[in-house]
Structure formats: C-alpha cells, structure tokens
Amino acid sequence: MGIRNTLSVYFFKWILSIGFVGVCIILLNVGIVTWGLNNNVFLPANEPIKQAEKIKDIIENSDRIDPAIIPPQLDYAIFNKETNQIVHTNLSSRNMEKAQKAYINNQYGKSNSYLRYDSQNESLMIRYTLKIQFANLELRQAIPNPGVILLILTIIVFCTYLVYNIRRFSRLIIEENQKLIHVARKIKEKDLNIQFPEVTFNEYKDVMGAMENLSEALVKSIENEIESKRSKAEQISYLIHDIKIPLTVIKGNVELLEIDRNEESEETFSDIQNAIKQIESYIQEVIDINLNNKELKLNKEEITVNEFLEKVECEVKKLGVHNLIVENNSEKGTTLYIDIDLVIRALNNILLNAIERTPPHEKVQLIVRQDENSIQFNVIDGGPGFTEEALKRGTELFYTENVERTSNNHYGLGLTFTERVIKQHNGKLKLSNNANHSGDVQVKLPLRPAPH
Missing domain, CATH: 1.10.287 (Helix Hairpins)
Structure with missing residues (x-):
C-alpha cells in the first residue's frame, strides 16, 4: 500500500x-x-525589414518605383509626391488609411511600424510588424x-x-x-450482510477499515440485543411460572373456604376473587406486551380529573394505605380522554413504589397541575430519592434498585408497564429528585377532547 x-x-x-x-x-x-x-x-x-533593405538603393536611385521589384512578402503603398495619393498598393483599406497617415506624418510612421523609401517622384511606404506572418499574401x-x-x-x-x-x-x-x-x-x-468494496486511496481505506470495525461492533450489538431479548423472555417465563404456582394455591384454598363463607365474609371473598382475576389479567398482559411485542389495547373514555382522582384514592385505600395526600390544582371540570383502568393501574404502580420508599411517619404527595395543553401528576415520596442509576434505568424491564430482586417483592415490572401505558396515551414519564432529595415521578398526559 x-x-x-x-x-x-x-x-x-x-x-x-x-x-x-x-x-x-x-x-x-x-x-x-x-x-x-x-x-x-x-x-x-524581421523578414519585411530584411527584404526592404534589399530594394532600398534601387528605389532611391530611380525616378519612379516599379512594383515588380518589390518582394511579394512586403505589404506596401506607393505615393505620388505631387498629389500625395496612393498610386499602387497591396494593403487592405484599413491599413491604407494608416499608411496615408504615416506618409503625411513621418513621425507617426516611425512609431507605427512603417518604413519609407523615396525615389525622385514617388515614395514607398512599407508596413512591417515584429511578429510572424504568413508568406502567402x-x-x-x-x-x-x-x-x-x-x-x-x-x-x-x-x-x-x-x-x-x-x-x-x-x-x-x-x-x-x-x-x-x-x-x-x-x-x-443494520444490514448484517455488508459487502465492503475495494477503494483506491489509503485515506479511504482507513475510513473503510473503521466502518468495517463499526459493522463488526454492530453485529455484536445486535447479537447481544437478541440474546438480551431471549434472556428477557426466559425471565418472564420463569416469573410467570413462579407467580402462577402460589396464585393457583391461593385460588384453590379460597374456593375451599368459599364453601363455608357467610354473609359477613361475602365482601372479603369477593375482593379476594377480584384481586385474583386482576393478577391473572396482569400476567396475561405481561405475556402479550413483552413476549409477543403487542401494544396494549386501549378502551378510552372521557372522565373528569376529580372523578379520576377519586378512583385512584379508592384503589390505593383497598391496599390499606392511608398516608397519601392528594393536592388537585387543576381547573374545575377539566376532562381526560383515557383508558381509565390502565391509567389508574399505571399511576398506582408509581404510588405504591413511592409508598414503599416512604417511612411510616412520612406522607406521599400526589400533586395535580394543569397547563394549556396537559395535565401533570407529580408523585413525591418521603424517601431518600432515586440513585443515579435508577434515574437512568428506572423504566427498564426487570430493573430494581434492590440487589436481592425479591427482597421487597419487586420484579421490576411496574414502571416498565407504566411507561408503556403513558406513551400509548401520547404522554411522558419522567423520574427526578426534588430540592429535598426525595423521589419525584411526573406523569404528563395531553388534554384532548373525546371524538364525536
């Protein structure tokens, strides 16, 4: 090379x-x-000057000038001294005027490439130029x-x-x-079958070599991504299997207990069965979303912000949580067009995370704000705030801040599900820490009227 x-x-x-x-x-x-x-x-x-020199003596010693003695290589004009008119010439009309002027003004002739030879009655004006010319007239x-x-x-x-x-x-x-x-x-x-063409110059060969290395890195990245997805699918399968076993046990025992239930326990059994159905529904959605790469099917309805917050509080209280403070700063009558059940579940995931991070004597705040185009739900916990890694990876599937993934029954599904629901509603989910270094999760949903 x-x-x-x-x-x-x-x-x-x-x-x-x-x-x-x-x-x-x-x-x-x-x-x-x-x-x-x-x-x-x-x-x-210099040929014209040389040829002119040959006939100079002949002309000066004659009465009149015979054109026959003038070499054919010369451009000339013969003037009558008495009339000052041209009597014979081979000049063009333009050059004849110049020759006339040179004849009358001898100084002009010297400065404009004319030679003058005088006989007794006539004068010869020879035009010359110091450049090559054709020999043919x-x-x-x-x-x-x-x-x-x-x-x-x-x-x-x-x-x-x-x-x-x-x-x-x-x-x-x-x-x-x-x-x-x-x-x-x-x-x-991301074409993995790239043919790298031959290039001519070393500089281009260096660039092509860098691209070849980049392609190899791309292949490895895609292979890692495929392996990651395969591993994710395995983890989901294992998780679903682990959940279904105790769920089946719970369901079987509840059905046995239901035989001896009385009116007082009717509501309790109903809540348990509803919770079991909800868990089964969650499991199926995890399968659909993460294994089959399907989007959630939205069933959107119109609901006021006040009604929506009431439903959220009701769901949270069913879990025995009483340290939630709701602050609604939205305008009265403001409505959302959303899948109510999905968004409630998404918001509850955030609230439950916040409640678990908050000491028993502290409160969790749900602050609702409104601007021209959106409604913002800010969930602020009383805990130590998110780590740097959690701020970057908090919504990744199976990510949890706990080293032991089951130390607090977290499997890293909540925020992943929440983010998908919010995005399908054209909203945004943002994790941050506030001025008090507590966790602050913001959900922003657009205000859009229901279609008619």
Whole structure:
C-alpha cells in the first residue's frame, strides 16, 4: 500500500501530468512555427525589414518605383509626391488609411511600424510588424496575426484537457465517496450482510477499515440485543411460572373456604376473587406486551380529573394505605380522554413504589397541575430519592434498585408497564429528585377532547 496510493501523491501526479501536457503543447507550437519558417509558410518577424533593405538603393536611385521589384512578402503603398495619393498598393483599406497617415506624418510612421523609401517622384511606404506572418499574401491579409490564432488554439486545447482531467478526478473522488456512503447506509439500516468494496486511496481505506470495525461492533450489538431479548423472555417465563404456582394455591384454598363463607365474609371473598382475576389479567398482559411485542389495547373514555382522582384514592385505600395526600390544582371540570383502568393501574404502580420508599411517619404527595395543553401528576415520596442509576434505568424491564430482586417483592415490572401505558396515551414519564432529595415521578398526559 505505502505512500503511493495516497490522495496527495495522486494529486501531485495529476499536477505533473497537466504540466507535462502544457509543455508538450508549447513544444508543438514551437515545432509548428519552426516548420513554417523552414518551409516558407511563415515569415520571420524581421523578414519585411530584411527584404526592404534589399530594394532600398534601387528605389532611391530611380525616378519612379516599379512594383515588380518589390518582394511579394512586403505589404506596401506607393505615393505620388505631387498629389500625395496612393498610386499602387497591396494593403487592405484599413491599413491604407494608416499608411496615408504615416506618409503625411513621418513621425507617426516611425512609431507605427512603417518604413519609407523615396525615389525622385514617388515614395514607398512599407508596413512591417515584429511578429510572424504568413508568406502567402492572401493568407497574410485574411489572418494578419497567426501567432495569436495559434495561441488561442493552444489555450483551447489545454483548457479542454484540463477540464477533462478535472472531471475525471472528480468522478474518481465521487465514486470513492459513494462507496463510503453505501456502506454507511447499510450500517444505518443494520444490514448484517455488508459487502465492503475495494477503494483506491489509503485515506479511504482507513475510513473503510473503521466502518468495517463499526459493522463488526454492530453485529455484536445486535447479537447481544437478541440474546438480551431471549434472556428477557426466559425471565418472564420463569416469573410467570413462579407467580402462577402460589396464585393457583391461593385460588384453590379460597374456593375451599368459599364453601363455608357467610354473609359477613361475602365482601372479603369477593375482593379476594377480584384481586385474583386482576393478577391473572396482569400476567396475561405481561405475556402479550413483552413476549409477543403487542401494544396494549386501549378502551378510552372521557372522565373528569376529580372523578379520576377519586378512583385512584379508592384503589390505593383497598391496599390499606392511608398516608397519601392528594393536592388537585387543576381547573374545575377539566376532562381526560383515557383508558381509565390502565391509567389508574399505571399511576398506582408509581404510588405504591413511592409508598414503599416512604417511612411510616412520612406522607406521599400526589400533586395535580394543569397547563394549556396537559395535565401533570407529580408523585413525591418521603424517601431518600432515586440513585443515579435508577434515574437512568428506572423504566427498564426487570430493573430494581434492590440487589436481592425479591427482597421487597419487586420484579421490576411496574414502571416498565407504566411507561408503556403513558406513551400509548401520547404522554411522558419522567423520574427526578426534588430540592429535598426525595423521589419525584411526573406523569404528563395531553388534554384532548373525546371524538364525536
């Protein structure tokens, strides 16, 4: 690989190739001019002056100027001294005007490339330029400056080659970039069958190597995720199995006791049976949500905040809890459109957690606030607050702050279930600690009217 395949080396070679072509074009121009001069296609820049010098003595010693003695390589005009008019010329009309002006003003002629030779009755004005010209008169008149034409052609050829190479270099870079973009897109899509294409430059090979490492890390991450889900499913299966065994025992014994029940115990037996049914319902929902990845089926109803809080307090009191303080700051008549049973269960999970974290002599607060678009339920306990880890992972399935997962009959299901219920109601769940370092769990539900 080495340094030869780097972008800087490629660019340096690219510059050298352009410079080499430029030198070749210049040498080609020199060759064309040299060939033209050697084959009498072009006249040297000083040729008109040399040819004029050959006829100078003849003209100055004659009465009149014979055009036949003037070499065909010269551009000239013959003036009559008496009339100051041109009597013979091979100049174009534009150059005839300049020659007339040069004849009248001798200083102008010197500064504008005209030679003047006088005979007794006529004057010869020879036009010259210090540049190559065509030897052929017609070509010289049609193309007075072939050097400029040659220069323009040279620039066009060089620019064409330059543009071609720039586009070629650009296509190469774009192709290299597209390879990286393709691999990056596959990684984003979590495609595990990525084919890593060959790239030309070392810099791109380094990036492609990094992407290959990233892909390997992605594969490992997905494998870990699959393993985590498999482990989660096993834990749920074990948990459900562990719960069902004592539940079956309780249910069987309750059915036996029910045979001898009397009117006084009627309500107690009814509560126990309802609780058993509720536990069975919870177990089935855990199966549906976590094993089958199904969303909860919502049965939304309209209920006022006051009615909802009454139901929440009633459910909490059934559990023998009496240290809950409810502070309702919502506007009178405010309604929610929710699945009442699910949201009550979700809020109760938070309340029960808060009650368990709170010392017996302390109170748990449920504070209800309202803003323009939502209702907020803040459950504030009297305990020591959440740990940093709990604030980050509190809603993860099976997460519990207890090292021994069954030390207080917690299995890490409550907040996971709660968060799912709240999210399905387009709400938000947030764990934090307040200024007194006590736990503060906020549930925010949107205010939406029931559909008609």
